Amino acid sequence: MSMEQSSIRIKFLGGCGEVGRVGVLIESPKGNKLLLDYGVSLTDEKPLFPESIAPKELCAIFLSHAHLDHSGALPLIYTSRRVPLYTTTLTAKFSRLLIEDMLRLSGYYIPYEMADVKTMMRSVVPVKYGEEIVIAEDICLKVINAGHIPGSAMALLEVGDYTILFTSDFNLIETQLLPPADLGSLDLKRVDMVIMESTYATTEHPERKQCEKLFISSIIEVMEEGGIALVPAFSVGRSQEILCILERYSFGYPITLDGMARVASKILLDHLEFVKDKELLKRALSNARWVMTRGDRRRALKSSGVIVSPAGMLKGGAALYYLQRIYKDRRNAIFLVSYQIPGTPGRYLLETGKFKFNDKEEKVKAKVAWFDFSSHSGRKELLEFASMLGSGVKLILIHGEHEGSKALAEELSELYDLDTYVPRMGEELRVC
Ligand SMILES: [Zn+2]
Ligand SMILES: [Zn+2]
Structure with missing residues (x-):
């Protein structure tokens, strides 16, 4: 004692x-x-x-x-x-x-x-x-x-x-x-x-509703040009938030969910008491296409749509698989949705418009933008x-x-x- x-x-x-x-x-x-x-x-x-x-x-x-x-x-x-x-x-x-x-x-x-x-x-x-x-x-x-x-x-x-x-x-x-x-x-x-x-x-954060509307209209623009919008997002929380925003605004294009965000979403589905609107999240998750096979990944790249996948700062994860395949086309977009720590690949992309793929630096032609969904x-x-x-x-x-x-x-x-x-x-x- x-x-x-x-x-x-x-x-x-x-x-x-x-x-x-x-x-x-x-x-x-x-x-x-x-x-x-x-x-x-x-x-x-x-x-x-x-x-x-x-x-x-x-x-x-x-x-x-x-x-x-x-x-x-x-x-x-x-x-x-x-x-x-x-x-x-x-x-x-x-x-x-x-x-x-x-x-x-x-x-x-x-x-x-x-x-x-x-x-x-x-x-x-x-x-x-x-x-x-x-x-x-x-x-x-x-x-x-x-x-x-x-x-x-x-x-x-x-x-x-x-x-x-x-x-x-x-x-x-x-x-x-x-x-x-x-x-x-x-x-x-x-x-x-x-x-x-x-x-x-x-x-200060921008007004949340404004931020959501800007995000949706930016994505729709990409869709109308026939492009793909990659949204690198943290697996816990942010990925599900993005899906809920898309659902709330009745987004009509295909949405693909990949990486560890799938595991996190599955866990969250067992604990719906922790979210604000259970039905909204359930709809958002069931309307997304969950990547199960390599074929699903390829399919996500075949037509216009949104891909939500970790890592949020592009440090790894399935997001890199997609980035590598969409960055050369101006019709596509990479929309970052969380704070990008200085020194991370995501921050570097925002600041320079470039990305290092296995030490080889490439100019990213796809649109790059950041949205403050803090x-x-x-x-x-x-x-x-x-x-x-x-x-x-x-x-x-x-x-x-x-x-x-x-x-x-x-x-x-x-x-x-x-x-x-x-x-x-x-x-x-x-x-x-
Ligand atoms: Zn925290
Ligand atoms: Zn913290």
């Missing part, structure tokens, strides 16, 4: 001044340690991990959602010990899919194995939105829909008599696939500390969220580029009288 202490310690293991490798360690006054997310950073070629921790000291883990920048380091914990992992059923399944895919495809050494991922899966304690669970003598967890990707959640923690909200990645913008984050089930004025993402600290709150929504907090609340900004987070922190503290802070990796805060 650990020594009694009167303060709460919060240690930032990663995700500080960067979008990646999130990890926050909370130690309660009675010495119970809870880990919030434990992800990798994939912006460098080599995966980067958060600061290490001793698994034997942990009493529980909360995982907000499946993205690898939140889940990718978790199996490390399970190389030595089974710690209860509180998360939604869907997040557990998506995490397994993404982590195993990373293990298979990584050209770099990853310090855990498939067996550790299995141990992690066996340690899952499924939680539902709205559910309150006592996870340690002086820690209570309430899980709230974060509106970011299917299954994503915020954690509202009662640590002793101190209330901490860990937003993780959240979206206040309603999309076709998901409702916005469920702030209605939170009494934000009661929260003492908020640990908030700040990915888009300095960037699953994160933009600057406006982050401000809106902060405005709902009580004055004097401690607001910690993580998961954002350092300068941008700092600027937003200063602005928020002036606007709403908040005690804002942008921590550095490895830093520890104490509150009484």
Whole structure:
């Protein structure tokens, strides 16, 4: 049993001044340690991990959602010990899919194995939105829909008599696939500390409906010219969102679904309770042609239509198969639908109009465009969220580029009288 202490310690293991490798360690006054997310950073070629921790000291883990920048380091914990992992059923399944895919495809050494991922899966304690669970003598967890990707959640923690909200990645913008984050089930004025993402600290998103309409009209234009529109999209969330948008606007041309997006879609079909409009998603998925054979792939290229396939930043996956076959024709298009990290092939294509196929750089003649279908709150929504907090609340900004987070922190503290802070990796805060 650990020594009694009167303060709460919060240690930032990663995700500080960067979008990646999130990890926050909370130690309660009675010495119970809870880990919030434990992800990798994939912006460098080599995966980067958060600061290490001793698994034997942990009493529980909360995982907000499946993205690898939140889940990718978790199996490390399970190389030595089974710690209860509180998360939604869907997040557990998506995490397994993404982590195993990373293990298979990584050209770099990853310090855990498939067996550790299995141990992690066996340690899952499924939680539902709205559910309150006592996870340690002086820690209570309430899980709230974060509106970011299917299954994503915020954690509202009662640590002793101190209330901490860990937003993780959240979206206040309603999309076709998901409702916005469920702030209605939170009494934000009661929260003492908020640990908030700040990915888009300095960037506004365009109005969602406008973005959808522009996307649809751009695709129709390609179809009318007899072209093919390739939409490289992340397998979890974005692919299904794109299919839902096409369905919502009664798109009349063939739609092909390929790559890991098929597996993710199949998982989601078993968990329709996590989406906004079950019928819309079911229709969208049944109207798409799921690639099963090589023949299906060739067929997708024979006539005008849309192809939705990972990888979202063209780093690999079936999207490359199609890209190689459509880039020379001006009638075709490559429509990117997620943020393109600098240094990725997708970003390079956007900036230069060129693509490297096996080290040979080619000019892409097909149209290239980017559409802002973000699953994160933009600057406006982050401000809106902060405005709902009580004055004097401690607001910690993580998961954002350092300068941008700092600027937003200063602005928020002036606007709403908040005690804002942008921590550095490895830093520890104490509150009484
Ligand atoms: Zn995320
Ligand atoms: Zn993230």
